[in-house]
Structure formats: C-alpha cells, structure tokens
Amino acid sequence: MxxxxxxxxxxxxxKIPKSKYxxxxxxxxxxxxxxxxxxxxxxxxxxxxxxxxxxxxxxWLDCVDNYTHSETWLELKTPDVDEATRYxxxxxxxxxxxxxxIPKENHWIMDPAGTVFIIGKDNVEYDLD
Numbered sequence: 001m002x003x004x005x006x007x008x009x010x011x012x013x014x015k016i017p018k019s020k021y022x023x024x025x026x027x028x029x030x031x032x033x034x035x036x037x038x039x040x041x042x043x044x045x046x047x048x049x050x051x052x053x054x055x056x057x058x059x060w061l062d063c064v065d066n067y068t069h070s071e072t073w074l075e076l077k078t079p080d081v082d083e084a085t086r087y088x089x090x091x092x093x094x095x096x097x098x099x100x101x102i103p104k105e106n107h108w109i110m111d112p113a114g115t116v117f118i119i120g121k122d123n124v125e126y127d128l129d
Contacts, residue, residue: 004087007122009075013060016070021048021063024070028052028061036061045100074115077122081105084119 016024028050029036035053048063078084085095085107095107099116102108106120 004080004084005078006084006119007077009077009118009120009122010056011058011060011075011118012054013062013073014070015046015062015064015067015073017067018047018063018065020070021061025050025061028059043101071116074117076117076119078119079122081107081119081121 028034037051039049039051041049046062050061052059093109097108099108109117
C-alpha cells in the first residue's frame with residue numbers, strides 16, 4: 001500500500017453561490033477573454049455549469065444555489081481507486097461521497113483544511129519500483 005500514486009487531474013471545479021454566478025462567468029469570459037461554454041447538467045446540487053479552457057486544465061464554474069461562499073474542488077487520479085481509498089482510510093482520510101452525486105467508481109475526499117478532491121482512475125501506468 002506504500003506504493004500508492006496520485007497525480008493531479010485536468011478538472012478544477014469552483015462552486016459558486018447563485019448570487020455571484022453571472023458576474024463570475026462574465027469575469028472569465030469578458031474580462032479574461034477565456035473560452036467559456038455553458039454545458040447542460042443533471043445534478044441535484046449544481047443548477048448550472050460552464051466549462052472554461054484554462055491552459056491544459058478545464059475549469060468548471062458550478063452554480064450552487066445553497067452556498068454562501070465559493071469553494072475550489074480539485075481532481076486526483078490514481079491507477080487503483082479502491083486501493084487508494086483503503087490507503088487514505090488507513091491515513092485518517094474518509095470518503096465523503098454524500099457531497100455531490102458522482103459515478104460510483106469515484107470518491108470524494110477532503111484534506112484537513114476542507115479542500116474537496118474527487119478521486120478517479122488514471123489509466124497511466126506508473127513504474128513503482
């Protein structure tokens with residue numbers, strides 16, 4: 001289990017209160033002049049989402065009706081999600097999949113400061129020796 005590997009994923013989500021959503025989308029689209037595209041979403045906690053091309057990453061601007069402040073959520077990739085989840089649990093990090101609906105093969109976790117991460121499968125093979 002000590003050979004677990006994590007890498008940063010391409011996706012970064014900013015959960016934005018409804019009252020600040022339009023101005024935030026305008027900032028990325030009109031002020032920074034980044035490519036911003038609204039995407040359809042069927043999620044009980046996210047009412048709207050926009051995809052922003054952010055260098056090699058994709059920034060997701062998620063409108064969350066019941067939030068009072070914004071949060072940034074990050075993506076982690078690992079070759080074996082189940083093994084990584086066991087490793088994290090041994091190290092005091094439990095999953096918190098109740099945060100938002102995601103595919104069952106992924107999990108949500110939080111770091112000690114409260115930053116949320118989605119853990120998903122990375123198809124890259126690592127040389128662990």
